[in-house]
Amino acid sequence: MKKNKHYRCAVCKNAFKLNDVVQAPLVGKPVSDLIQHDNPDWSDESCICRSDLSNYRSKYVHSILESEKGDLSQLEKDVVDALRDHELISSDVDKEFEQKWTFGERLADRIATFGGSWSFLIIFALFLSVWIAMNSLVLFWRPVDPYPFILLNLLLSCIAAIQAPIIMMSQNRQEVKDRIRAQHDYQVNLKAELEIKLIHEKLDHLLSKQWERLIQIQELQIEQLSEINEIKKRPRHSA
Template sequence: MSDQNCCLICGKPKRHLVPGNLVRTALAKLIQANRPEWNDKSFICLDDLNQFRSKYVAQILEVEKGELTSLENDVLKSLADQDLISENTNAEIEASRTFGERLADRIASFGGSWSFLITFGFVMFLWIAFNSLSAFGKPVDPFPFILLNLILSCLASVQAPVIMMSQNRQEAKDRVRAEHDYRVNLKAELEIRQLHSKLDMLLTHQWQRLLEIQQIQTELIQQLAAREDPADRKPDAS
């Protein structure tokens, strides 16, 4: 089999080959840097072309952002493997929570609700009323309600760390969501760049086909114009 039907990179015959003149200039320079024998008349298979596209995108990111992070490397890997990168982060976070973290979240959620305020106010009202009215006998915690102050101080000292633990959990959730959103947005941007590249290649290919058709039509018109029909040719009168 001739070299025209083989990929220049892997050397294997491929069903879908892309001619060198349809590869973007930036990609062609990258391919030529790895394979100096590359030219416009060479062919490359789609698998190798996608690998060079991933390398080209990695170079762009390194130029724009410096050294690539692990998140960006994961995005490039998913882009090369054509994998989905979006996932349900809430389900992953919920599955990794411990019993203490669930309890802290529930306590913090209840402590910041109207139910807690109404219940707390009702209990305080009953406590003050029970220890203020003589009809109930000797009060357990007479004025100035020292026992009530002790209970409130203990409640505040316990509730504050629980709320802080829940806030730390929420910050961890926000970081996971932010990293996930960054990966999704980065991959979407790279996919759009690749889509533009493919559209440019398709337009170039279609334009070349139209030029070939136009050349064929021009040749046919010239042949028809140059052909003289003997039946239409009349002899000169003597």
């Protein structure tokens, strides 16, 4: 019978099972003050459903951020919504970012990666050595590109002219990725910080309640000891 008992939420006034509500003593004091401000009949005997409790926690977090930062950005609003809805905010930024790449962007990144590798330097050094050797020694009588290797300079200039914007495009995308990653890290850190703050406040509230109960128990024990001492001090009447 006790399992089927329903409890009425002090906010929405709907009836819920025990697993779907939170007792007032278990709610942190700042959140409890917000609830009491909107619901004057809120007391230690009251309870609140988890949905309304999440909304009030979201309001409390929103007020904290506004008091510390002023107007909230969209990133901070997303964090507050994630806290309210109990959603995970962490994600694989690199994977999500790479899924939006076009073929040209992928090709540019591969070219930029290859252009900054030892393989490219070795191949390019071999190419230059072979070109100079062929036009200086093997084709000495009829060189394709005689000294001072004007055709080679033209090829190098063309490669540099093409490679530079490709590298810049890759760097721009890397900057965008780094900015998205930094924003994501900020959201995750902010959410973790707010959750830890809520946990600390809840623990402090529970500890204060526990201390109050211990003090009440101690006072009751002192009263009982006093009564026992008074009984012992009374003179015993002989039969």
